[in-house]
Amino acid sequence: MRISTSTIRLVIPAASLALLLAAVFYMQPRAMSYTGLNLLFNLAVPIALATVAQMLIMAVNDLDLSMGAFVSFCACVTATFLQASPTLGVLIFLGAIVAYAVIGVVIHVRELPSIVVTLGMSFVWGGLAVLMLPSPGGEAPGWARWLMTSRPPFVPMAIVASIVIALITHFVIMRSSVGVLIRGVGGNVRSVERAGWSVIRIRAGTYALAGFFAVLSGIALVGLTTSADANIALRYTLLSIAGVILGGGEFVGGKVSPIGAVIGALTLTLAGSFLSFMRISPDWQIGAQGAILIVVLGLRLLLNRLEKREKSR
């Protein structure tokens, strides 16, 4: 049986997640339960959504450094406007998604570096969030709270949601014609253009879709935390990039994997829980997270090498 490269791309992140999960279960057998799993993966859903959004941007060879600020902004909107007057909240979100599409168009038309434009946008989103919620506060809309804390039978919500996100994005990015076009822009802009497609529309659409997932991430986050503040998700920028890379994605070439990205986000979330089980001193928590990132990527290299050796045999 031949295994395709895309499957290999998935096996490695899945294996590292399984390894980490096994380590957690070994150290804390009580985590092997409904409640335990729910606690372990609780915060994974918003991170997974933000990672998917980042993955879309990376699929067209760009990078979004405003992801964390934007998710914080969305969380603030959710906790204030969406809760108080849903129509206005939805309108703000639509406006934000249009803004993302415009950013995509501007980056494409003026051939600007996405890093700088999104860097500038991160200030704008951060500023808007501070204007809305100068101090932590707000309240989660009832339905968001209900959705994030609901307890489906057998499998915890966080895992159900992650699987749903992975499947939907897998279908959109890997199976639909839109997904092929998005990845095509990342792989070879020129050939997509020559084939008669409007690259500017594809880019705008990709950015809008990424904005949509980031909005969902903000809503999910508030559903879990019940309140928001302007800096609530700033670390998501780096987490989302790391999640995409852990999941087997690449910075250029339209090589991304939606399922991998979700697994990458789960791995990063689990790494945090793993460290608190290890009873590592709080001083070294962040450092150990860095070390885990390095170890997982080292494993990936090792497996890639093994795969190459198999092929050449």
Next chain:
Amino acid sequence: MNGTRLLFSKPWIWSFAATITVWIVTVLFTGGASSLGLSQAALTFAAFSVIVGLGQMFVITLGPGNIDLSVPATMTLSGTLALKLMDVQDGMIVVGLLVSILLGFGIGIGNYVLIKLLRIPPIIATLSMSFIIQSTAIWTNRGLRIKPPEILASFTTSNLFGVPNIAIVALILSVIAWVLLEKTVYGRWISAIGQSTFAARMTGIPVDGTRLVTYILCAVLASICGYLLASFSGGAALNMGSEYLLMSIAVVVIGGTAVAGGNSNIPGIWGASLFMFLVVSMLNTYGFGAGFRLILTGLIIIAVILLAGGRQSSR
């Protein structure tokens, strides 16, 4: 006529034009009373951005994907370690500086080892590294705030003929960087690698060695900046580097260095650093709140990049 055209063909002219505009607008608002103080403050704070910006510029010149995210953590650890080691003794100033530089060397080598041996993309490698460095800094700091030695503190906060000493240090470093970039074979090598790594390798340029030196250079400059910043602000704080992550990237790009690599620009870094500081102080003098200040800063960054980028695409 030819002179003007030559001047306008320099990418850094835009950041300086923007800087002068913002300076005039701010000084006008205060009725000219603040011009000297504002200029000195701008030079001092811009100097810190210039020092980290220079290192980041070398790394960005290496080509797409090359970026050093460990800059803020390196600054924090260097400031913390140096002040702890010097322990308010004037005799230890040089030792502290040497330890800082040595630390930068180590971090630079560590970064490149991850990038090369584990084939990790530079963004993720330097990010993981920065987590470890930050933890080390937290562990060394222990919430203690140690004062810098007397002589060092007064050196970093005083002026020479009206020009802040820090700005002079940054200027000397910039001149060294300029010579490195324009007049040495190393500078040609990094530009060549940035334009095409493959072609550079084919022509026999030691690509790995050059990249290693560049990451070391960036970390050393970040260390020196952390050392100076901690002395200037009267002690190291754990979050002292955090604003320099985005700052170091922003000044490089606004200053006209190509993000795609292979083309760098040192005068532009000065223009952009002064500009970034002056924008914030202008918004402060006009009495904007934190939210509006952030929004306007972001919009101004985008506006500058739109103006500067537009010229390139019309080429």
